[in-house]
Amino acid sequence: MRESGLRMALTLLIIGAVCGGGIAAVNGITAPIIEERAMTEFLQALEGFFPEVENYEVQEIGNEVFYYCTDSSGNFIGVVGQVTADGYGGKISYDLAVNSSGDIIGIRISSHGETPGIGDVITTEEFQSRVIGLNYADPISPGVDVDTVSGATISSGGMLKSIRRVMDIIGENFLTN
């Protein structure tokens, strides 16, 4: 029988396998390029946060990477963490920069799946300015010292929850006071 179920299933299986192979091959070529560019962009952002940085030590805590930055005299100037938050549309990848006194001095969203025009408010000055300047010793808690963005509660709340968690990690591991 030409149109047998077996023939149909086999056709789709073969097509699926070949397509999968093709995608994997292209991924093999492009993934290193994309990763290298992401690293370049991150290092540029790092220098933007801490212009005096001379050296950095890389430390992996959990699944997240932290860059312990020192200046030319070897003094500790701050930490930048490549961390994640749980947003409305999945994981949000961002960088959090904290100086040696424990103040948040910068934040950069590197990738997110939030809704354009609604949840992506987390990439704007409006949201990020609420967070910059807060200290490790502050509560950093929605409704207490910082507010979520109305209409984007899950996106902004997820970010705040993550920032609190990351600040705890940074405080425990890097801040001496």
Next chain:
Amino acid sequence: MSTLGQEFTKGLFKENPTFRLILGMCPTLAITTSAFFGFGMGISVLAVLLGSNIVISAVRNLIPDKVRMPAYILIIAAFVSMTDMLLNAFVPELHKALGIFIPLIVVNCIIMGRAEAFARKNNVIRSILDALGMGVGVTMSLTLVGIIREIFGAGSIFGYNIMGTAFEPMGVLASPPGAFITLGILLGFFNYAFKRLGIE
């Protein structure tokens, strides 16, 4: 049977996907806020269309009729994924600009439309010409809409400011209602023009 040349040229004007076949309206409206975005999306659609037309035409006798839709979707999705990755690696500004509309090319009616209407019934050479013609046609139309919306909505073409500093951009044209308005006016204009030229 049309000539080989006609297989290519039909997609440019007579059967232009955007203004004549009225296919792929979603990206047309959403992405054409500037000439560069329109052009970039057009080229991406061209690339996927070329790949899918070639493969679907090459295996057209091997796919059982009952599963042809899932098979086409697999092939089209593979090409879109590859285009997405290649853009991310080699043209990152365009990739960032087009964003979620690149994966949406999978359900762009132009691609599936040409697969169903042409590639599965014609040989590879004709399918290549069809894809090139339709792809160039859609690139021209998206770029045209993009140019208009960029000139009046932002005062520039491909980023070059041409309207001068005294020009007050019409913000509405950069937003979705402006897209509908621009598309509607262009459609009306081309319908009238084609009628006058005697092309049906």
